[in-house]
Amino acid sequence: xxxxxxxxxxxxxxxxxxxxxxxxxxxxxxxxxxxxxxxxxxxxxxxxxxxxxxxxxxxxxxxxxxxxxxxxxxxxxxxxxxxxxxxxxxxxxxxxxxxxxxxxxxxxxxxxxxxxxxxxxxxxxxxxxxxxxxxxxxxxxxxxxxxxxxxxxxxxxxxxxxxxxxxxxxxxxxxxxxxxxxxxxxxxxxxxxxxxxxxxxxxxxxxxxxxxxxxxxxxxx
Numbered sequence: 115x116x117x118x119x120x121x122x123x124x125x126x127x128x129x130x131x132x133x134x135x136x137x138x139x140x141x142x143x144x145x146x147x148x149x150x151x152x153x154x155x156x157x158x159x160x161x162x163x164x165x166x167x168x169x170x171x172x173x174x175x176x177x178x179x180x181x182x183x184x185x186x187x188x189x190x191x192x193x194x195x196x197x198x199x200x201x202x203x204x205x206x207x208x209x210x211x212x213x214x215x216x217x218x219x220x221x222x223x224x225x226x227x228x229x230x231x232x233x234x235x236x237x238x239x240x241x242x243x244x245x246x247x248x249x250x251x252x253x254x255x256x257x258x259x260x261x262x263x264x265x266x267x268x269x270x271x272x273x274x275x276x277x278x279x280x281x282x283x284x285x286x287x288x289x290x291x292x293x294x295x296x297x298x299x300x301x302x303x304x305x306x307x308x309x310x311x312x313x314x315x316x317x318x319x320x321x322x323x324x325x326x327x328x329x330x331x332x333x334x335x
Contacts, residue, residue, distance in 0.1 A: 115193055116190065116194075117189070117190055117191070117192045117193070117196070117211045118211055118220075120194060120197070120226045120227060121211055121219060121221065121222060122208075122221060122222060122223050122226055125146065125149065125208070125221050125223070127149070127150045127152040127220075127221075128140075128149050128150065128152070129151075129152060129176065130151065130158075130175065131175060131176070132175070133172065133173055133174065133175065133176070134166045134169075134171060134172050134174045134176065134179075135172035137149055137163075137166060138163060138166055138172070141163050147162055147163045147164070147207075148160040148206060148208065149161055150208070150210050150218070151176055153177070155218055156216060156217070156218060157184075157187050157212055157216075159181025159182055159183055159184035159186070160182045160183050160186065161179055161181055162182060165180070165182075166179075183206050185204070186200055186201070186203075186204040186209055186210060187209060187212050188200055188209055188211060188212075189211075189213070189214060190214075190219055194230045197222050198224070198228070201224050207223060208221045208222065208224065209221060209227070240291070241289055241292055241293060242292060242293050242294070242295050242313060243287060243288065243290070243312060244288050244290065244298065244299065244311075245285060245286065245288070245310050245312065246258075246285070246286045246288070246302070246308060246309055246310065247277045247279060247308045247310045248283055248308065249283055249284075250283075250284050253286065255269075255272060258286070258288070258302075258307070261301055261305055261307075262288075262298060262301075262302070264301060265292075266292075267290050267291060267298055269288050269290060270290060271288075271289045272286060272287065272288050273286075274286055274287075275287070277310075279310065293314055295312055299312065
């Protein structure tokens, strides 16, 4: 799950001597609004179609533009989580990947990163999602897993985030290998755990649509 594994080789880097009109042509062809800019193998930042249209000079050299997000890069061996975090911090839909000598290797798009992130959360696996709210001091995945396993279920993946209902608590999202939650919910509540939401699979929902929907629920987007 390292960044270099998800480099999208279909997205070309712009060079400083390229022209703005070529950048727009490439953006239209690959359906993106930004492209990375590279000089002598070093990543300089991203150029957006918005800036090109604003300056309205199709023959302008790429090197004469001001680039966005020059720090929007990760090292090749960083986890895919770091790619998503970096993209979120910079507000862009792709992240440059460089080696330890800061030489540009390519970019990872958010579409590819989120797909990889979904796989790590077992989102494609059949089962339900349950979300708990608790104080961090009460958090023990071992204990929660033990309780869930008494109902012949297992935790496929877990995700911790801040509880939007209480700043002093965390929200624990669990993907389980069972679709039926009634007995699991009752057992968790009997042990004092507060369930703030849950999602069960519905028959007839396409796998691709369900995969994206479940991912957005995981990320609270």
